[in-house]
Amino acid sequence: MKVNGVSHPAPTDPRRLLSDHLRHDLGLTGTHVGCEHGVCGCCTVLLDGAPVRSCLMLAVQAERHEVTTIEGLARDQAPLHPVQQAFHECHGLQCGFCTPGFVMSVVGLLAQHPSPSAQEIEEGIAGNLCRCTGYASIRRSVLRAAALSSPLVGKGRDGAE
Amino acid sequence: MTTRWFGAPVQRVEDDRLLRGHGRFTDDIGEDALECCFVRSPYAHARIITSIDAAAARAMPGVVAVYTAADLPFGGVDLPLLIPHPNLTHGRTQRCLASDIVRYSGEAVAFVVAENRYLAEDAAELVQVEYEPLPVVITPEVAARAEHLVHSDVPGNIAAEMLQEVGDVDAAMAAAPRRKRLRFRYERGAASPMEARAVWARWSSDEHRLTVYDSTQSPTSIRGGLAVLFSLPESSVDVIAPDVGGGFGPKIMLFYPDELLVPYAAMQLGRPVKWTEDRQEHFTAVNQERGQVHEVEVGFDDEGRLLALQDDFLHDGGAYTPYGIILPIITSAQVPGPYRIPNYRVRFRDLYTNAVPTSPYRGAGRPHACFVMERTLDAIAADLGIDRIEVRRRNLIQAGDFPYDVGVAWQDGNTVVYDSGNYPVLLDKAIALLGPKPAGDHVGMGIGIYVEGTGVGPYEGAHVQVLVSGKVVAATGIPNQGQAHATVWAQVVADELGVDVKDVEITSGDTRRFPWGVGTFASRGAVTAGNAMHVAARMVAAKARQIAADHLEADPADLELAGGRVRVKGSPDRGMPLGAVAVLSNPVRYAFGGGTEAATQFAAKPRPGPPLQDGEQPGLEATGYYSPPGSTWASGCHAAYVRVDPKTFRLEILKYVVVHDCGRVINPLVLQGQIEGGVAQGIAGAFYERLAYDEDGQLRNASFMEFLMPYATEIPAIEIDHIETPSPLNPLGVKGAGEAGVIPVGAVIGSAIEEALGVPITEMPLSPLKLYELSKAHPT
Numbered sequence: 052m053k054v055n056g057v058s059h060p061a062p063t064d065p066r067r068l069l070s071d072h073l074r075h076d077l078g079l080t081g082t083h084v085g086c087e088h089g090v091c092g093c094c095t096v097l098l099d100g101a102p103v104r105s106c107l108m109l110a111v112q113a114e115r116h117e118v119t120t121i122e123g124l125a126r127d128q129a130p131l132h133p134v135q136q137a138f139h140e141c142h143g144l145q146c147g148f149c150t151p152g153f154v155m156s157v158v159g160l161l162a163q164h165p166s167p168s169a170q171e172i173e174e175g176i177a178g179n180l181c182r183c184t185g186y187a188s189i190r191r192s193v194l195r196a197a198a199l200s201s202p203l204v205g206k207g208r209d210g211a212e
Numbered sequence: 213m214t215t216r217w218f219g220a221p222v223q224r225v226e227d228d229r230l231l232r233g234h235g236r237f238t239d240d241i242g243e244d245a246l247e248c249c250f251v252r253s254p255y256a257h258a259r260i261i262t263s264i265d266a267a268a269a270r271a272m273p274g275v276v277a278v279y280t281a282a283d284l285p286f287g288g289v290d291l292p293l294l295i296p297h298p299n300l301t302h303g304r305t306q307r308c309l310a311s312d313i314v315r316y317s318g319e320a321v322a323f324v325v326a327e328n329r330y331l332a333e334d335a336a337e338l339v340q341v342e343y344e345p346l347p348v349v350i351t352p353e354v355a356a357r358a359e360h361l362v363h364s365d366v367p368g369n370i371a372a373e374m375l376q377e378v379g380d381v382d383a384a385m386a387a388a389p390r391r392k393r394l395r396f397r398y399e400r401g402a403a404s405p406m407e408a409r410a411v412w413a414r415w416s417s418d419e420h421r422l423t424v425y426d427s428t429q430s431p432t433s434i435r436g437g438l439a440v441l442f443s444l445p446e447s448s449v450d451v452i453a454p455d456v457g458g459g460f461g462p463k464i465m466l467f468y469p470d471e472l473l474v475p476y477a478a479m480q481l482g483r484p485v486k487w488t489e490d491r492q493e494h495f496t497a498v499n500q501e502r503g504q505v506h507e508v509e510v511g512f513d514d515e516g517r518l519l520a521l522q523d524d525f526l527h528d529g530g531a532y533t534p535y536g537i538i539l540p541i542i543t544s545a546q547v548p549g550p551y552r553i554p555n556y557r558v559r560f561r562d563l564y565t566n567a568v569p570t571s572p573y574r575g576a577g578r579p580h581a582c583f584v585m586e587r588t589l590d591a592i593a594a595d596l597g598i599d600r601i602e603v604r605r606r607n608l609i610q611a612g613d614f615p616y617d618v619g620v621a622w623q624d625g626n627t628v629v630y631d632s633g634n635y636p637v638l639l640d641k642a643i644a645l646l647g648p649k650p651a652g653d654h655v656g657m658g659i660g661i662y663v664e665g666t667g668v669g670p671y672e673g674a675h676v677q678v679l680v681s682g683k684v685v686a687a688t689g690i691p692n693q694g695q696a697h698a699t700v701w702a703q704v705v706a707d708e709l710g711v712d713v714k715d716v717e718i719t720s721g722d723t724r725r726f727p728w729g730v731g732t733f734a735s736r737g738a739v740t741a742g743n744a745m746h747v748a749a750r751m752v753a754a755k756a757r758q759i760a761a762d763h764l765e766a767d768p769a770d771l772e773l774a775g776g777r778v779r780v781k782g783s784p785d786r787g788m789p790l791g792a793v794a795v796l797s798n799p800v801r802y803a804f805g806g807g808t809e810a811a812t813q814f815a816a817k818p819r820p821g822p823p824l825q826d827g828e829q830p831g832l833e834a835t836g837y838y839s840p841p842g843s844t845w846a847s848g849c850h851a852a853y854v855r856v857d858p859k860t861f862r863l864e865i866l867k868y869v870v871v872h873d874c875g876r877v878i879n880p881l882v883l884q885g886q887i888e889g890g891v892a893q894g895i896a897g898a899f900y901e902r903l904a905y906d907e908d909g910q911l912r913n914a915s916f917m918e919f920l921m922p923y924a925t926e927i928p929a930i931e932i933d934h935i936e937t938p939s940p941l942n943p944l945g946v947k948g949a950g951e952a953g954v955i956p957v958g959a960v961i962g963s964a965i966e967e968a969l970g971v972p973i974t975e976m977p978l979s980p981l982k983l984y985e986l987s988k989a990h991p992t
Contacts, residue, residue: 066330080240081233083457085406086491090916093406121233135231139223142885146694147230148237148406148457177923180916182406182458183694184885185892185953186924 052113054079055123062110070094072110073120081121081151085180092179095152096120102159102178121151124158133199134158134192143192145183153179157193161200167193217703217713218944221881224699225714226692235455238410238427238488245412245484246276248474249332251322251339252497253314256350256566256909257362258343260312264322265340272338274331276481279323279473281311286441286476291467295536300372304363304564306532308469314343315362315531316568317909318496320469325477325485348566348909352505352526355563362531362564371529372537372562376544378619379555384520388511394591397975398580398958400503400528400905401897403573404921405693407457408489409498411470413478423450424475427457429464430731432689435723437467438475446727453691453721460893461573463693464733465499465535495914500903501539501573502976503528503565504580508588511555516592516603520555523547523584529562530569537562538623539570542577542665545620545628549585550635550661550847551607558620566909572733574893575954578664583976586660586959590966600659600963601643608635608661622843623734624668630845632937635661638871641933642849645869654858655866658964659851660956665843666874666948667739667939672729674744676705676752677833680806682776682791684709684716686748688741689729691721695737695950696882701745703878704944708749709756710773711790728837735846735948738878740838743942748836756793756832762818763788763796794832799823844939846947848872850891850956854964861980861987863899863965865928872932875939875947883949884932890953892927897954898961900926902977 052059054077062072070087073079073096082105085093089107096105097119105118124132131139134157144150153176160167160175167175172193181189229235251264266278281287291305310319322339326332347360355362355369362369385391412425422444428434428451435451438444456463470487478485489497504527511520527540540560548556593603609616611634618628639661649657676686686705692698702716709716719725720741721732729741757768760778764771764786772781779787795807803809813823824830853866870887877883900920904913913919938945962973971986 064330071329074240075242078242079233080237081235083237083407084239085408085457086916088491088915088917091406091491121231125232131228131231138231139227142224142881144227144230144694145696145885145889146406146458147226147235147455150230151233154231173925177925180406180921180923182404182460182893182921183889185888185890185930186927187888187929188885190924190929 052115053117055119061114065109065111067110068106069108069110069113070105073105079120079122083148083151085149092156093149093152095155095179097155097159100162102156121154134161134196137196137199138192141188141192141195143184143188149179149181153181153189157196161197165200166197217706218878220879222699222703222713222879223881224696225702226696226698237407237455237457238412238425241412241425241486243414243484245486246325246327246481247329247332248485248487249324249329249336250320250493251324251336251341253310253317253319253321255314255343255345256317256348257346258314259346260310260314260341261344262342266322268338269324269335272335274327275324275335276327277325277477278335278339279309281307281309284308286472287311291534292437293536294534295538297372297536299374300533300537302366302371303533303536304366305534308472316566317911318568320497323473325481348907350565350567350905350907350909352503352528352563352565355565356526356561362566366564369564370561371533371564374537374544375559376620377557381520381522381555381557384555385509385511385522388519389513390595391509391511392591392595394508394588395974396506396508396584396587398502398504398583399977400500400903401573401901402495402500402903402919403460403462405458405460408491408494409463409468410488411474412484412486413475414484415479415482417482421448422475422479425452425454426471427463428453428466429459429691429693429733430466431691431721431723432727432729433466433731434471441472442479450724452723456691456693459693459732461501461576461733462499462571464731465571491916492914495919496911497568499569499571501570501576502580503570504543506584508584510588510592512592514596516596516598516606518551518553518607521553522557524559527560527562528565528570530565530567532569533562534569535571539572539577541621541623543581545618545622545665546578546581546663547585548618549582550609550663551585552609567905574890574951576734576951578662578955579894579958582660582662582956583959583962586956587962587974590963601639604639604661605636608639610636622665624843626842628665629842630663631939631941633663633845633847633873634935634937635847637935638847638849638873641871641935642851642869645871645931645933646851646867650853650866652855654968655853655855656964656966656968657851657853658960658962660959660963661849662956663845663847664735664948664952664955666735666846667840667844668734668736669840670730671837671839672740672744673726673835673837674741674748675726675833675835676745676748677831678709678752678756678790678794680791680794680808682715682789684711686716686745687719687722687725688744689721689723689726690732690737690741693732695886696879697737700738700878700882701742704742704745705749708746708753709790711776735950735952737950738946739840739844739942739948742878742946743838743944744836746944747838748834751834751836752832755797755834756790759796760788760793797832798830838942841941844875844941844947846874846949846952848952850960852960852964854961854968856965856968856983861983868928869931871935872952873935873937874949874952876936876945877934878946886949887932887953888930890951891930891957892922894954894957895927895961896922897977898958899978902979
């Protein structure tokens, strides 16, 4: 399986969850586990570009697929990914535990809907639980992320932030 | 003091690592730790009739140890009763592992340590425990009937009883033109932080040193307890709350059994040990709160003015009382809220039930108190045909009435005295912000005003140091669970030292950096640790002025700290960098880089005598403390319009407004987040989340599939305004803000639904099903 562009050997324990494999075998602890039954969305990663719950998958099911975790969005000291940057600017996180899952869901959302409507934002983040923010700042973050991701941004064109 | 950083919407300094996935939560710490699983009681009340048989589990490959009470040197010791009180005549605490009687479903019975969690869970299933079920006492009403006892030696299931009276209630009630009796019921709720609990421990036999990572709200208390239990000096025990994924109260409870068992196992086995709670365990083994039943009698006049109020309530304490009777004391104190009640009598009975113990959950005794008072005022308004807003206006404490002595006991041992506020303005602003009522059927308006005693003592401290680089490090004992401590305290320190907020690095909740303090609870971080930071930073600034004065040949009083320098006021060119002052603060024999040659023995000396003179200490650093004389009282008014679908009973919150007063605001961005999150948690507890205990004491919805924590789809946008009445009790003039958002939401939503649907709302939580039942019972 490829994780963040790097090939890794297959996990040896057939019942190892993908979330545990990422966290405890590969040391990618940015993917969090909030409920282990697929409701909270904290463990969301991208599987071949689409958001999935890594606590509802066995690691062996990810073989021959590409997994992207939160650590794969902006390497080391590289500038933050636009979605990460937007969450920072809009105070879209408090304790930060649900945040990687939200960020990965929003990356998936914006890939499908680069300029999401309010309804699309609502649906796009409706699979992730947050106990700190009350979601208002997360909605603002998604709008900001869409603006930052727009090809118009930074080119001084109308419509840019 | 300048106001450059204080009050500014500074973006959070802690975000970057959290956004990159580089946060460090307890379960992220590995180091090849052994992993654990509890065996927990499936019964809410039962006797363990044989000794627990763990032989098969111990024999399983990969299992390293299985502990039962009989295996522990402290297995027969009751866990600490954290807050004793004279009225808590029958306090009881559980043992680390039960060996005789279990009193709630989820109580720990055995602890399995294995090479990994998967194996530990397999082995836990092999532990044999035979139970004889006993009668279950669930809900406070059943407990009060005392047909069965939770503890055989506690008559009536009564842990504590307390009666307080201000004025003469009997006389005032008898003389009141109007009287009314009301009954209100609030059910248990669950804080449910997204990160459940976790503990990691390592024992170094070489260094004779215990290191514990714990997702706790009080690492300093955990450290003290472990030092006592294991007969170690506190200096040999380090407890760190790293990134904590939300707390909201239950993580201030200590000691959960794992907080002793994980360090004990690490010491016994000579390897790091980690336990991470799963979500189901969190529902059944972590403290909850809010179960109360209130019987109210109110006397009032024809204009709706309160003359006397009597409240007799039952408090669901759960199976044990480790946290004492703080919750019902808070409720007793907070029922009067922002209103003048000349004659007030409150009695509570804290009752044992066969459910997980109760301790503070965001709001801690206040949402129920607010619900009682606000619903009572709505009932008076309805009786008299007076507008609900007008009834409130006629009873509010006025701006000139402060300090206002309510006369009842407070949770810190003092009596309740409101320090400052302006409640009429809160109400006026909220009504203005709410605007006209939307058109349509089944639309209702709700309103609630509250006060919140915040920033309780006893104290917090802080250490602030300027490094030779000019950067500043500061530390305090209380940990952070998302409240942006590292940002707001950097703002406080940066102002005093005249540096950029980015040059201040805060460490919180790490006893290696600051060993003293109490914890993060009661909306007290900004008040206690914030003011301690202020005190320590001022001491550092004074020291910097003194040292620089010698070198600049100036009077310290003529110096100021600004732009990272100490300089002469009015002559900004005459000055020196703060880092250079840090160098001079520490006379050295050996220069070690960083400009320290300036402090060696042959460098120019600004004054005669020994390098350190009487009373001087090396280092540009200081430790300061702040101990509040009493709580400081925040306040606010919430109002909302809701629509209820008369067929499906779906709730639609059309508008929700908040006007809030927490004294001087350190960071409006952070404050907005605290309020928005609090209101969301309030809405969750008012209409979506319900802990469905059955009569056998089983929690039937112990998962996020059935405990309906709201997603974004359920939480509306919230409009917020502020007023600032600075607290006279602390140097920064701040009041707490962490819990405020949640407090009046039940009262507001209940009031609005009552108007929208025309059914009496006297209980929390509500749900579409509950509204359906109420509509059937009260056809319009």
